[in-house]
Amino acid sequence: MAHHDFSPTHYHTTIGWHDPVLEIDSGDTVATTTVDARGRDHSGERVTPRGNPQTGPFYIRGAEEGDTLIVRFDQLKPNRPWGWTGGQVAANVVDPGFRPVFTDDPKPQFDDDSNPSFLWDVDIDAGTVQLATGDGPMTKTPIKLDPMVGCFGVAPAGGQAISTATSSTNGGNMDYRGFRQGVEVQFPVYAPGALFHLGDGHAAQGDGEIVGTGVEISFDVKFSVELIKGRTIYWPRAIDETWMMTVGNARPLDQCVQHATTEMLAWLTSDEIGLEARTAHHFLGQCVEYDLGNIFDPAYTMVCKVRREQVEALRRS
Numbered sequence: 001m002a003h004h005d006f007s008p009t010h011y012h013t014t015i016g017w018h019d020p021v022l023e024i025d026s027g028d029t030v031a032t033t034t035v036d037a038r039g040r041d042h043s044g045e046r047v048t049p050r051g052n053p054q055t056g057p058f059y060i061r062g063a064e065e066g067d068t069l070i071v072r073f074d075q076l077k078p079n080r081p082w083g084w085t086g087g088q089v090a091a092n093v094v095d096p097g098f099r100p101v102f103t104d105d106p107k108p109q110f111d112d113d114s115n116p117s118f119l120w121d122v123d124i125d126a127g128t129v130q131l132a133t134g135d136g137p138m139t140k141t142p143i144k145l146d147p148m149v150g151c152f153g154v155a156p157a158g159g160q161a162i163s164t165a166t167s168s169t170n171g172g173n174m175d176y177r178g179f180r181q182g183v184e185v186q187f188p189v190y191a192p193g194a195l196f197h198l199g200d201g202h203a204a205q206g207d208g209e210i211v212g213t214g215v216e217i218s219f220d221v222k223f224s225v226e227l228i229k230g231r232t233i234y235w236p237r238a239i240d241e242t243w244m245m246t247v248g249n250a251r252p253l254d255q256c257v258q259h260a261t262t263e264m265l266a267w268l269t270s271d272e273i274g275l276e277a278r279t280a281h282h283f284l285g286q287c288v289e290y291d292l293g294n295i296f297d298p299a300y301t302m303v304c305k306v307r308r309e310q311v312e313a314l315r316r317s
Helices: 253-268 277-287 308-316
Strands: 003-005 014-016 022-024 029-034 054-060 068-078 082-085 118-123 128-131 148-154 161-163 171-173 184-188 196-202 219-228 237-239 243-250 289-292 300-307
Touching: 014 054, 014 148, 029 054, 029 196, 054 148, 054 219, 068 148, 068 196, 148 184, 171 243, 196 219, 243 253, 243 308, 253 277, 253 300, 277 300, 277 308, 300 308
Parallel strands: 003 029, 022 054
Antiparallel strands: 014 161, 029 219, 054 196, 068 184, 068 219, 082 118, 118 128, 148 171, 148 196, 184 237, 237 243, 243 300, 289 300
């Protein structure tokens, strides 16, 4: 199990079958960095075009179609003291014609950027994030620093390269706030080496990413990988200290629910967990919970989750 330090020099705005930047083995750990969604690094310099630029891809030796790749986020740490957001709740999240909206958007904060944005102070030592643009109540009320990765995944099937604006079975722009430090995320492998990409760090974000951004920021990242040979899954799965989670990425939203629920039933009744179908259906019917991931971009994200302690109790019964 080796440790690798990798400093990116170029980025991708698609997740696809790109030339790998580093080859690693199952069990290895990588320390690297990501830029923010507009391509700005730890110093605030724009080093690559906007669009959730991805660090990678990383080639995992021995990975091939039909395997499962597990990625654990060992560290997700903002590496500069400010981030930025959009401001208005997206039109597709409210009723048509709803008011109020506000029209006093700030001027663009950067000379090379035509879109307005709001700046936020990020205090890593205090563990807080606070609006720094304007003088309203949010500039006086800090919120919790809660780092997460918005866009990451493996190369999709068939040699495709899928835009980092959206998501599919291979992951992508899921913007789920549960993808925090310590989580283990599982992906179906389609390409030789899996080709893992990551980017789009957020210092904080509400469910749904309903203003089109979290608090966008660059990150220092450490992740480790594990390859499970011959285990085939169909949608991303995840585990943290509390939850087992499955992810559906699609539109309309009910299709996301279908994908996530199907993957959870498949997981619970697999040889790995071993519940009978009847038990799994009863359990989900009364105990399942759902979290909303991205509802801003072309594909929406829904997460189906169950408590690990409840699953373990069922397995012991």
